[in-house]
Amino acid sequence: MTTPRIAIAGAGLGGLTCARVLQQHGFTDVTVFERESSPDARQQGGTIDLHADSGQQAIRAAGLYDQWRALARFEGQEQRKVDHATAALVEHEPAEGDFRPEIDRGQLRGLLLDSLAPGTVAWGLGVTGAAPHEVTLTDGTTATFDLVIGADGAWSRVRGAVSAAVPRYTGVLFVEVRHDGDEALLDLTGQGTMVADHDGLMLWSQRSSGDHIRAYACLRAPEDWQPSTADLLDVYADWHPSLRAFLRGEPVHRPLYALPVPHRWDPTPGVTLLGDAAHLMPPLGVGANLALQDAAELALAVARDGVDEGVRAYESVMVPRAVDFAERTEAGLLDMVPARPVRV
Structure with missing residues (x-):
């Protein structure tokens, strides 16, 4: 049986997790296209907490749970709220348990990159456009695949293949x-x-x-x-x-x-989305975890059901979940920063 050819746009946490889980299940023809020139082309951001019921489950599916635990900062679960006028502590949640320990984004990305087969990531070769089964790359060439996965973030170039929505x-x-x-x-x-x-x-x-x-x-x-x-x-x-x-x-x-809430699209054979490409929402603690969860669930569904049926099964779960979280984070942002514009 021929191994499906799978293209993943974007070497962020979601794209790399999807590639890793696919390779764990015998998919040898997986390419991650990344427009950045190298893993160190830019600073990878701050710290993220991986939730036990989503992000950590994805890391388990990737076979990297023990390595992640060795890097995770369980003490990073501490949360403090202080008074704006006095800086006095008014609420304190100590670091307890292991539901959402922190890890630096760069450390997690490095762990995922090191777990992939050599040559999986095509550095300096980004996706500039997509259609079902096809990507256009920054060097002007096109390539065809059994499945194109848009893991290319907020300003996804793959999203246009299934949706006209823009952030x-x-x-x-x-x-x-x-x-x-x-x-x-x-x-x-x-x-x-x-x-x-x-x-x-x-x-x-x-x-x-x-x-x-x-x-x-x-x-x-x-x-x-x-x-x-x-x-x-x-x-x-x-x-x-x-x-x-x-x-x-x-x-x-x-x-x-x-992205507009709700963001849905008609199932389109040969292409799908995950993470911010599918459901960009305010950064209130769930975005990275959803991207990891999406990535692992998509890879597992394709491994279980094949490309087309797997994508349909994945989207039937992912899209309603994303809509629910998007509605909650939209409301949460308004609660966190009420509509009182600063005069500038």
């Missing part, structure tokens, strides 16, 4: 500021995540391995506003000085986008 600005802007080894900020953050909110503004910080911190100012603002540090300090003027210190540094502007 929309949510009205919420995240501004990221990174810190390394600042003891005062580490103490406030704790081992995991710290949050403070007041009058439509939010500030949260996350600790990664190596005493790195990523802090985020979260506010409603125009999509094209790119506040400076001085602008942020002005917006957060009545916050405690120890919290405003999180905002001092090089700002990285991250407007939040989401």
Whole structure:
């Protein structure tokens, strides 16, 4: 029996997990197309928590559970909430159990990459367009496959093969500021995540391995506003000085986008989507876990039922689940950052 040829667009966590699980089940003709030139072409982001009922199950399916546990930070489950005006601790959830330990995105991506057969990822060769059974690549060539999987994120080039939907600005802007080894900020953050909110503004910080911190100012603002540090300090003027210190540094502007809710499409033989390509939603703690869950379930369904029937079985579960989470995160974002635009 001929092994199906499978193309995966995007070497993010979802695409790599899908490739790994497929290879675990004997699929030898799997290619992951990635436009970045190498695994180290850019910094891979902060920390993510893998949930026991989704992300961790995907890692089990990939045969990497023990290796993941060796890297996971169980202490990273700690959550702290502080008062915006005094920085005093008002809520505390200690790190207990193993439902959602943290791991750096780069560490998890490296674990997945190292698990793949040599040559699985075609670096520097991205997907610029897709149709059922076909991809167009950045070098201008086209190639045909039994299945094309869009794991290429928010601005997916594969999505257009099944849906005309495009991400929309949510009205919420995240501004990221990174810190390394600042003891005062580490103490406030704790081992995991710290949050403070007041009058439509939010500030949260996350600790990664190596005493790195990523802090985020979260506010409603125009999509094209790119506040400076001085602008942020002005917006957060009545916050405690120890919290405003999180905002001092090089700002990285991250407007939040989401696909329309609900996002559905007609089953289309030869192509499917997973992760943000299928259900981009606000980053409220479920996106990476859903991408991993999608990836493992898709691979397992194809291994069990064959390409076409497997994809239909996968989409029949994935799409309703994604719609449910998208509705909840849409409501959660409004609750987290109420509709009070900052005057700029």
